[in-house]
Amino acid sequence: MKNIQKEKTLIVIKPDGIQRSLIGEIVKRYERLGLKLVALKMFVPKSDFIEKHYTVDLNWRMANGEKTIKAYRDKSLTPPTDDPMEMSAMTLEKLKKYMSSGPVVAMVWEGAHAVQIVRKITGGTEPLTSDVGTIRGDFVLDSYQISDPTGRAVRNLIHASGSIDDAEKEINLWFKPEEIIKYNLVQEHILYDVNLDGILE
Numbered sequence: 001m002k003n004i005q006k007e008k009t010l011i012v013i014k015p016d017g018i019q020r021s022l023i024g025e026i027v028k029r030y031e032r033l034g035l036k037l038v039a040l041k042m043f044v045p046k047s048d049f050i051e052k053h054y055t056v057d058l059n060w061r062m063a064n065g066e067k068t069i070k071a072y073r074d075k076s077l078t079p080p081t082d083d084p085m086e087m088s089a090m091t092l093e094k095l096k097k098y099m100s101s102g103p104v105v106a107m108v109w110e111g112a113h114a115v116q117i118v119r120k121i122t123g124g125t126e127p128l129t130s131d132v133g134t135i136r137g138d139f140v141l142d143s144y145q146i147s148d149p150t151g152r153a154v155r156n157l158i159h160a161s162g163s164i165d166d167a168e169k170e171i172n173l174w175f176k177p178e179e180i181i182k183y184n185l186v187q188e189h190i191l192y193d194v195n196l197d198g199i200l201e
C-alpha cells in the first residue's frame with residue numbers, strides 16, 4: 001500500500017491569481033492545513049503545454065463537457081451546445097489562451113490525502129457555485145454565463161489535480177524529479193505520530 005502521508009498533488013496559481021495579488025493568500029491556505037510544499041516555480045506556460053496538461057487525463061474532454069452542460073441546466077440555462085466533446089473543445093481553446101497569458105506559480109504539495117483535501121479547500125470549478133470558505137468561493141465571482149459568451153475561460157484562480165492518477169501525470173509534466181525536494185517538516189510529528197511523546201519536559 002502507498003504511504004498516504006506522501007501523497008502529492010499539483011497546484012497551479014493561474015495568471016488571474018497572480019494579477020489579483022493572491023499568491024500569499026493562496027499559499028497560506030494550503031500551508032496552514034498541514035501540507036508540505038515540496039516544489040515551486042514561476043514561469044509563463046506555452047499554449048501547447050497547456051493542451052498537454054489538460055489532456056493527460058484521457059477522460060477530461062468528456063467529463064469537462066458534461067460538467068459544464070450540467071452547470072447550465074442546473075440553473076435552467078441553455079448550454080452553448082448539447083455535445084460534451086464540442087463543449088470541452090471550446091473550453092480547451094479558451095484555456096490555452098488564459099493559462100499562457102502571463103506568469104503562473106506551479107507547486108507540488110505533499111501530505112495525507114493531499115489530492116482530495118486540496119480539491120475540497122480549493123472549491124468547485126465555477127466560482128458562482130463554489131462553496132463559501134473555499135478559495136474560489138471566497139476570492140472570485142466568475143460564472144459560465146458571463147465567461148462563455150465573451151469567449152474566455154472561467155477565471156477561478158487555481159488549478160488543482162482531480163485524482164491521484166492525474167496528479168502523478170501532471171507532476172511529471174510540470175516538474176523534473178530533481179525539482180521535488182525530499183525533506184522533513186517538524187510539524188509532521190504532531191500531524192502523524194501515534195504518540196505525542198516528547199512534548200512535556
Ligand code: ADP
Pocket residue numbers: 063064067068091094095124125144147148152153154155156158159160162
Ligand atoms: P477544474 O479546474 O475545477 O478541475 P476542469 O478541469 O473541468 O475544472 O476545467 C478546467 C478549467 O477550465 C477550469 O478551472 C476553468 O478555468 C475552465 N473552464 C471549465 N469549464 C469552462 C467553461 N464551460 N467555460 C469557460 N471556462 C471553463
